[in-house]
Amino acid sequence: MSEVCMGAWHLIETLTEGVATLVASEDETKNMLSTRRSISPAADILVEPIIEHVRKTREPFERVLHSKRLNRAWRFYAWPIIGPFGDVHGIHMWVGDPKEKMTPRRLTSGVFWSTTDWLIYQTWESAAMSGTLLEDWVPTALSSDYINRAIHMEKEQEFLEITLAPKPGMVLSTWFSVRHDHGHAMQWQVILRPTADGKGVRVLYHDFSDAYPPSMPTLAELGLTEGLDGSKVHVALFEAHRGSIVLWIGRAPEWLEWQYAHLTGPVVHPDDLPTLQASAQRISLGEVPYTVDLVQLHGGEDAWVKSSVTMRPFQLKDRPAHAELTLIQVTPIDDDY
Structure with missing residues (x-):
């Protein structure tokens, strides 16, 4: 048995059926280790049945378990981390002395x-x-x-x-x-x-904010972001079939209503979406390296902002161009549409 941190919280990911790995113990991250080797305090106390029980019941587990081999007891407490569809995405498990007080668990x-x-x-x-x-x-x-x-x-x-x-x-x-x-x-x-x-x-x-300081953007990333902001050019991954922004590269434009588009309405005006869909198809077929279109984008409420949209293929490193996604550069146009 490897050394086990007692009186501590352990985080187990259970994102795939039949798989459970340890990803954190107290203030340390773990590289998806075996749960038994890393959590169980004794060879004759198995944590796998606890994990499966919590996974199936989706309810907390608490029990004092005794090791005959070591003639010692430990308190086990397991809390299910339930996803939006009822699956148990992870389990927070505390193992310690039965008389020891549990510390608060992380979010x-x-x-x-x-x-x-x-x-x-x-x-x-x-x-x-x-x-x-x-x-x-x-x-x-x-x-x-x-x-x-x-x-x-x-x-x-x-x-x-x-x-x-x-x-x-x-x-x-x-x-x-x-x-x-x-x-x-x-x-x-x-x-x-x-x-x-x-x-x-x-x-x-x-x-993990209490144990690890937040990582910051590199100078190159900051330079890219500031440069794009200064030129009023905003870059995003765009899914043309639905006319939706998948992610922004750099800061998102403040003048565009996009964060709650599934609630507030489309980002691209319905009259103009076919234009961008046609451009995306031409790029996907390799007919052109890029396209430039003037379209109306949602500025909030009933406002629409005339914008120039330059579209290019989106490609991950060492991968073919993505069939459904394109890169777009968005720039507002000052004159009336």
Whole structure:
């Protein structure tokens, strides 16, 4: 048996049926280790049955278990982290002396990134991690809104691959530094695994801000963002079939209503969406390297902003161009439409 941290919280990801790995113990991240080798305090006390019990019942577990081999007892407490569709995305497990008081557990939550409608399905717990009040919570959010909250994303290339083109067996453990609604930055551990049908990605969030400082953008990233802001050019990944923004590269434009487009209405005026869809098809077929169109974009309420949209192929490193997504550069045009 390896040394086990007692009187401590352990975070187990259970994003895929039949799989459970340790991703954090107290103030340390873990590289998806075996749960038995890393959590069980004695060879004759198995944590796997506890994990499966919590996974199936979706209810907390608490019991004092005794090791005959070591003639000692431990208290086990397991808390399910339930995602938006009732799946257990993770389990917070505390193991310690029966008389020891449990310390507060860190904030965690589970969300589902859909690759069919480009929405994130979220629990209230996931929204509350960044400060959203219960009365302001909505069960869905745009992926672009989530990503826009991120100050910095580590392993960005791998993140895009797993969320834009998920395949069974893929897994990613990474970090997000995220803006809280009250203004401060947080550091989140993020674990992602695609579903078996490839229609989305289950995600486990873990707020590690008290142990790890938030990561900051590089000077190059800051330079890119400031340069784009200065030129009033905004760059995004665009899904033409629905006319939706998947994510912004750099800061999002303040004049565009996009964060709640699934609630407030389309980003692209319905009369102009066919134009962008036709441009996306031409790019996908390789007919042109880029297109430029003048369209109306939603400025909020009943306002529409005349804008220039330059569209180019979107391609991940060492991958063919994505069939459904394109890169767009958006610039407002001052004169009347």
